[in-house]
Amino acid sequence: MNADNEVIISVKDLKKYYDDGEVKALDGVTTDIRKGEVVVVIGPSGSGKSTFLRSLNLLERPTGGTITFDGEDIMSPATDINKLRQKMGMVFQHFNLFPHLTVLRNMTIAPMKLHGLSKDEAEKKAMALLERVGLDDRAKAYPSQLSGGQKQRIAIVRALAMDPEVMLFDEPTSALDPEMVGEVLDVMKKLADAGMTMVCVTHEMGFAREVGTRVIFMDCGTIIEENTPEEIFGNPQNERLKSFLKKVL
Amino acid sequence: MGKQSESKQSELIMVSRKKYAAMILLFGILSVPASVFPVLGLVFGIIAISMYVKNNSVKTLMMADVGKTLGLIGLILNLIITEIELLFFPLEKIPSWLAKYREVFFASDFWLDFENNFLTDTRYTYIGKGLLTTFQVTIFAALLGIGLGVVVALVRSSYETLKDELKGGFGKAVLFVLYKICGVYLTVIRGTPVVVQLMIIYFVIFASSNNKVLVAVLAFGINSGAYVAEIIRGGIMSVDKGQFEAGRSLGFGYVRTMALIIIPQAFKTVLPSLANEFIVLIKETSVSGYIGLQELTKGGDIIRSRTYSAFMPLIAVALIYLVIVMFFSWLVSLLERGLKKNERR
């Protein structure tokens, strides 16, 4: 259904080597991310999922290949990477909230400094977002006073406060106690339903099946198989994918 | 009555107006705590009693101790005020028990030694002026050290994080050169004794100048800067890498990520270490005598060379350092506690 939507991110032959090529974290990854897609990246640990995701907003500098965002080569010296990153929200496994700032300030600092919003505007927007994830009563709290699930929900709305075109998630529920996984996945599902373009690295196969529009299976730095969730989970082709699914399902 | 006040007046004429004003001032300043402390002591005593009644034994002892200490301070202050009064109005009638103690005290070796070392020829000015110089050098050296340290730490940590990101060219070359200069600075300064650095700056680099305070400020500032740089760099590195990534992923550039997210967090963790560096600096300035700067230690040493008695002046100098260091250590501990509290909230 998204097949003819406009491509936002286009990745071609992406390579990332460490230690002078001894470690090939990414070894030729090619794929397109289209508007409105929810791409779920799965694969064994060390397969390069994080490196792939972090290359998309250049937190990692690729060794080779190209990435374009809205048609713009993100690695070109002419590109203002800080401007581009404002269009790509990122959510980390360990939340990375700013501990010295209140929840509200965590959410308003970037819109105020980077989008030039006034304090009132930024706070109004932040409060609306907090309401959406049911945390408007925690606006004045500091991150250390929140549970893991609350922290991650705040991290998501902090990224959303910048009105990104794409959201990148790197194992957003892996550091959570099991009882808090659901509340974070709920927020992500709502976001997907609202039409956000998302790339999610996750081990939550239920989420991949239910919310994903496309699943990418990675191993050893390459994409082994990519397809709709139905095909990936119902009719896996590659042996490595089959044995991976056997382990995680 | 009349006769006594007359002789009082004749005494008054003998002291200069300036001394008169100084004494009245000291008298006034001292009499406030001298009257407040015993009252506070009494209050704590009453608290102690009420706690005893309520059967809270640990707090009772604590309160009683505080009360006792306050009372004792009040007593000592009152004795000092009495001495000032007597200095001023020698014919004032004093209680006979006090007169007896004074007679013994002022004839004691301790007092004679004290008088010889600190009062004769107004030798206390060596200590007083020396203390001022010590503070002067320490404060300005600390400011210089923090300035230098921040710059060096930022140069070094920004080169380390930016060397992969910068696409080469002029900016990177400049940063690289600065990085190397900072590296040499740290190695040389931390690899040689501060006294040697002080003497090189005074006798070699500033051979033509005789501004010893300036030289000392420069030497100790430059020296302290190297240690401050490492403290701050450690603070920056102690901030989780994820914080930097979160800042950058929101779209903040390197400088803003540092200024808004990393430095504020690093600052909190290094504040106690920086304060400790200040305490170290106070003590370190005591080697300034090598260039003939008359700070506290040198002041005590000059007295020693005049009176040929080492005990009084050196112990006095040591006590003054001790009190200062204890005071600042106490401030640091308050600071640390405050910061911890802040973290939890």
Ligand SMILES: Nc1ncnc2c1ncn2[C@@H]1O[C@H](COP(=O)(O)OP(=O)(O)O)[C@@H](O)[C@H]1O
């Ligand atoms: N900084 C690094 N230096 C060397 N090797 C690295 C570095 N970061 C990641 N790698 C390697 O790259 C591979 C892919 O890592 P990653 O993308 O984190 O995998 P995943 O997220 O799928 O678990 C792993 O083999 C990992 O050891």
Ligand SMILES: [Mg+2]
């Ligand atoms: Mg990973």
